[in-house]
Amino acid sequence: MLAIVANTVVLAMDRSSRGDGGVEDAGIAFDSFSESVLAVLQIVTGDDFPLAMSAVAEGSGSGWSIAYFLLLQSFGAYIVISLFVAVLLAKLAQQTDDSLDEEDFTSLALAWREKSLSPELDPSSQLAVALQWLNVVFAVLFALEAAMKVVALGLWTGPAPNSRLGLPQGYLRNAWNLIDAVAVVFSIAALALPSVGALRVLRAVRPVRVVVRSPEIRIVLRALLAALPSIANVTALTLLLWTIFAILGVSLFKGTLSSCTDPSVETKAACNGTFTGEDGSVVAREWGPTAADFDSYPGAMLTLFQASTLSAWAEMARVMMAARGVDLAPSGNGSPFSLVYMASFVVVGSWLCLQLFTGVVIDRFSQLRRELDGSAFQTEKQRRWANTRKLLRAVNLEVRNDPPAGCLRRAAFNVVEHAWFEPAVLGVILANTLAMTLQYYGQSPAWAAALETADWVFLGIFTAEACLKLLGLGPAVYFKDRWNAFDAAVLVVSYASLAFPSGTGAPVLRVFRLGRVLRLVRRARTLHNLFQTLGIMRSCRAAAPTPAGESLVTLFFVVFMVTVSMSMLQLLIAVVIETFTERQEADAQEETLEREPLRVWGR
Structure with a gap:
């Protein structure tokens, strides 16, 4: 890149x-x-x-x-x-x-x-x-x-x-x-x-x-090429739907959405001569379309094309709702029912059509992946066997720590291994996050002192948590868990932020305390999947416009949105959804693999 x-x-x-x-x-x-x-x-x-x-x-x-x-x-x-x-x-x-x-x-x-x-x-x-x-x-x-x-x-x-x-x-x-x-x-x-x-x-x-x-990027490019015939079919259907809306739009709004460059002029007949602009220069009065153009079929198609990208479609709708009549500048809210037309197009011409693009690209991508990895030509038993092998390579069973020797360490171990310990810590993290949202500009000294006291209280709780884990589990086991190492780093930064005087970098350091919220990801399976799915791997190391220029710009917009936004963006979504789905299935199978031996051995 x-x-x-x-x-x-x-x-x-x-x-x-x-x-x-x-x-x-x-x-x-x-x-x-x-x-x-x-x-x-x-x-x-x-x-x-x-x-x-x-x-x-x-x-x-x-x-x-x-x-x-x-x-x-x-x-x-x-x-x-x-x-x-x-x-x-x-x-x-x-x-x-x-x-x-x-x-x-x-x-x-x-x-x-x-x-x-x-x-x-x-x-x-x-x-x-x-x-x-x-x-x-x-x-x-x-x-x-x-x-x-x-x-x-x-x-x-x-x-x-x-x-x-x-x-x-x-x-x-x-x-x-x-x-x-x-x-x-x-x-x-x-x-x-x-x-x-x-x-x-x-x-x-x-x-x-x-x-x-x-090889993975080659799969992506091949998926795009394989989806081109289906994309062509969806494009034909999309153009048909847009043509219906364009013809209807020309019938309803032709000649009603134009205005004069001089805001004080409200009719086309009076839009002539010159006027003084805001910068004091003399400007010629011209009559032309505003945010939307339904004076002709090509103009209507271009307007709908822009609206399909949801770019400034609300502004178009406001101008259409302000339409007053032919050769009259839009003003006020004289045509509120025009919103029905634009809203209907956004639903049908934008949301529906773009989802069709997403569907065909994802379908072709998934089919190509199955063909390349051989799953499209495997029997059901072969697919189960291949999935089991893949699962066995990826599964990580939880290791139970042995209680340490000594009464004090054993007591600390029993506390941190208790079923309610982690939920209690997560509750404190949520309370700490809520407390950090309560500060505001112009707060009273008493309120600021109360928030600072709360910071020290939460810091003491998190320090006690780290000490209990270090005592009960031992430094080797404690720092073996990357989340514990992350908690220790946040703890050090928290002490540094409270030790600095106000205005010397403390606000920046205190922002890092929000890293504790990431611990909630461990408890939310879906969020955890998203983090694993999108994890970064180490290997990822003017002259006035001419008519010809205007045509090129229009062509650029159409080609760009159809061939890039409506295809490549959907291909990106296909990659993410495919990987996320695979991760969800692997997690579900992993849970089954973790429970099944315990059920069998417990007989």
């Missing part, structure tokens, strides 16, 4: 350095590496998305800038983020902690190469020279990697497949190897011909080498 962000930054700065990035007036700049990173992250995260679109549509007259924005939104905002989530859920922590495999090295090498591409560096500076040499070194390493694979596998026909080693037949017969080869060729060509701008742009294909090396 960082590699692709860095590449998009480099491309934007490269265009900006040649005068194609004129979007600074809208608050987005690509003049330096840091500003470019900020701009790219703003676009990828969707922060102030309308401003970013306005910057591209109005601040730049270049089609390259719009193409760059489309690429960044499509592949950065959802595809890369979906791949990132897929990596998080891929169980890559099975690798050893003290070794770097081929994929880790490749990712690290690509990350080092990105900074060397920055056009903001002085080519004669020592840093630029050093980075250029690193660029050459890594290009040679990648070329050697490709050469060794060609020697081992053959370029096209290759040796016969080796069943013992599982070698594929021919280097270029593998699509992922082909992507590697193309990236290596482009890298070497860019070094040999640095003045060719097209080769610099084609370097952006290199980060794909990182993501395509993960």
Whole structure:
């Protein structure tokens, strides 16, 4: 993800350095590496998305800038983020902690190469020279990697497949190897011909080498491709439903939702001449649509498309409810029943249709997973046997601690092992959390003193809990449980926060005390599943707009939302739901496996 962000930054700065990035007036700049990173992250995260679109549509007259924005939104905002989530859920922590495999090295090498591409560096500076040499070194390493694979596998026909080693037949017969080869060729060509701008742009294909090396991510991409026919069917049904609403909207609201740029003018006939704007400048009066446009079928479809994303649909509904008549500016609440139209579309055209997209993507993803792991072709007995083996590898039976020697330690052990001890501590945690919510700005000194006293009381209770566990269980057993180690860390931070005088960092330290609330996760099975499902593994290491520009922006919105938001976002949901479901089933089977031996042995 960082590699692709860095590449998009480099491309934007490269265009900006040649005068194609004129979007600074809208608050987005690509003049330096840091500003470019900020701009790219703003676009990828969707922060102030309308401003970013306005910057591209109005601040730049270049089609390259719009193409760059489309690429960044499509592949950065959802595809890369979906791949990132897929990596998080891929169980890559099975690798050893003290070794770097081929994929880790490749990712690290690509990350080092990105900074060397920055056009903001002085080519004669020592840093630029050093980075250029690193660029050459890594290009040679990648070329050697490709050469060794060609020697081992053959370029096209290759040796016969080796069943013992599982070698594929021919280097270029593998699509992922082909992507590697193309990236290596482009890298070497860019070094040999640095003045060719097209080769610099084609370097952006290199980060794909990182993501395509993960088998789990390949499953995600294949699931998306497999779902395309079903997505096409849902898209056809969606367009049919939207067409019905668009025709109805044109019939009800054509000519009634426009207004004048001069707020004091309420009719189209009077909207002519000029007026003085808020900044004192002279502005021409113009009559046009406001938040919603139902003057034509294309305008109505575009309005409904925006409403389907739930972006500013409430503002559209307010304008429609304020409609007064043809060639009259909307005002007041003269058409309250218009809300029925917009609310109906949100339910049918947005919620229903988007859930259909979710359903088909999840269905294809689950089917592909079953086919790849063989479960789709197994009998019921074979599936039960495979699930049992998987469960036995993952199950962790609870270990009962033996009572220690000595009366004092045994008494402490009996207290912490009592059935009511943990619920009582959880109750104290909830009470402590409630007490921390009772502070407010302008509180009286007496109230502040009472809250501080409560802090010391709760701290004493938690200290007593830790001492009882240390005494009854012993330090080795106590710190073996990661939750106990976490509690001890929170306890130390709590003492530090109360020891600091007010205003010297104590409020920041006290925030960490809320970490105790995470202990509730242990008691809530569903929350615990979510934490395990989404756990991070160690391996995840303007000139005025032209008609052509307006058409490109409109096309961008439609393509982006249909192909990205309605497909990739649903694929992300499919990955999360699939993993969460598997975890729930494993937990249920684990509970059965824990109870069954006790029931049998207790006969």
